[in-house]
Amino acid sequence: MTVQTAGRRTRRPETRLWRVPVRRVEQVTPRLVRVAVGGDELADFVGAGTDQNVMLYFYPDDVELPEPLTLEAARGLWSQVRPLTRTYTIRRHDAAANEIDFDFVLHDAPGPASDWARAARPGDRLIFVGPSPAYRPDQTADWYLLAGDETALPAIAAILDALPAGAVTRVFVEVEDALEELPLPVPATWVHRASGGSLAGAVAAADLPSGRVEAWLAGERSSMVALRAHLLDERGFDRRRVRPTTYWRRGEAGG
Numbered sequence: 001m002t003v004q005t006a007g008r009r010t011r012r013p014e015t016r017l018w019r020v021p022v023r024r025v026e027q028v029t030p031r032l033v034r035v036a037v038g039g040d041e042l043a044d045f046v047g048a049g050t051d052q053n054v055m056l057y058f059y060p061d062d063v064e065l066p067e068p069l070t071l072e073a074a075r076g077l078w079s080q081v082r083p084l085t086r087t088y089t090i091r092r093h094d095a096a097a098n099e100i101d102f103d104f105v106l107h108d109a110p111g112p113a114s115d116w117a118r119a120a121r122p123g124d125r126l127i128f129v130g131p132s133p134a135y136r137p138d139q140t141a142d143w144y145l146l147a148g149d150e151t152a153l154p155a156i157a158a159i160l161d162a163l164p165a166g167a168v169t170r171v172f173v174e175v176e177d178a179l180e181e182l183p184l185p186v187p188a189t190w191v192h193r194a195s196g197g198s199l200a201g202a203v204a205a206a207d208l209p210s211g212r213v214e215a216w217l218a219g220e221r222s223s224m225v226a227l228r229a230h231l232l233d234e235r236g237f238d239r240r241r242v243r244p245t246t247y248w249r250r251g252e253a254g255g
């Protein structure tokens with residue numbers, strides 16, 4: 001299938017339900033687990049690029065699921081059982097190897113996605129629906145501001161890959177502490193929550209370039225509100241060029 005482009009988003013490839021075995025589980029940092037799923041089940045998977053994400057489906061262990069489990073079959077079950085759903089970014093799609101990596105933040109409060117990743121073992125099966133359309137950075141911006149917490153790291157890494165060669169970037173990532181920092185293809189400012197740092201505080205303290213900016217922001221809701229307010233009210237950014245997304249809300253289960 002050809003992936004067509006429409007405006008600033010890549011048009012959605014066919015939305016399907018995928019049920020794919022875990023191939024590998026890697027503890028990347030103390031609070032981040034990378035789960036690689038793969039197999040012939042992914043032979044028809046068409047990636048949408050950059051920050052494409054999918055909806056993970058978590059069913060109670062005692063539910064017997066039909067084979068094959070299609071999206072239609074899953075919807076047919078809704079009157080009896082609805083899965084808990086959580087949204088995750090595709091960190092890497094290797095079409096040749098029929099493999100997808102997901103990076104799961106392991107947080108302290110219980111949650112079906114984080115708990116699943118903490119216990120994941122090769123052979124477990126992950127169910128997901130998607131992929132979503134993906135963000136296409138404006139290739140003509142003078143510079144790019146990317147800011148987010150660790151849940152946004154997979155998207156930030158994928159967006160960086162899609163920027164024009166030599167693009168001017170300012171990247172800010174909020175993580176718990178230095179142990180959570182990950183390699184990125186460009187320099188980044190790492191903000192440590194454990195030391196009282198915040199995304200809005202770090203961006204406010206930074207000397208930013210001038211010119212036409214494209215700002216992509218993702219993370220915890222209150223952090224997004226503070227950062228957006230800073231960029232619009234104090235920096236005077238054009239609101240049409242600031243794209244904040246709430247990835248999670250403190251004290252609230254997602255879905």
Ligand SMILES: Cc1cc2nc3c(=O)[nH]c(=O)nc-3n(C[C@H](O)[C@H](O)[C@H](O)COP(=O)(O)OP(=O)(O)OC[C@H]3O[C@@H](n4cnc5c(N)ncnc54)[C@H](O)[C@@H]3O)c2cc1C
Pocket residue numbers: 053086087088089090103104105106107108109110111112113114115150151152154155246247248249250251252253254255
């Ligand atoms: C488009 C999109 C892409 C995303 N991509 C990723 C991704 O690639 N990797 C990733 O890890 N997350 C990603 N997220 C965020 C993820 O969906 C949420 O963190 C989700 O709430 C986790 O589900 P859960 O079942 O683990 O916890 P939930 O059941 O949703 O929440 C349980 C409790 O944990 C808290 N909580 C949830 N997330 C966090 C967190 N990160 N840190 C601290 N406390 C938390 C909640 O506030 C709540 O109190 C993405 C979200 C969106 C919208």
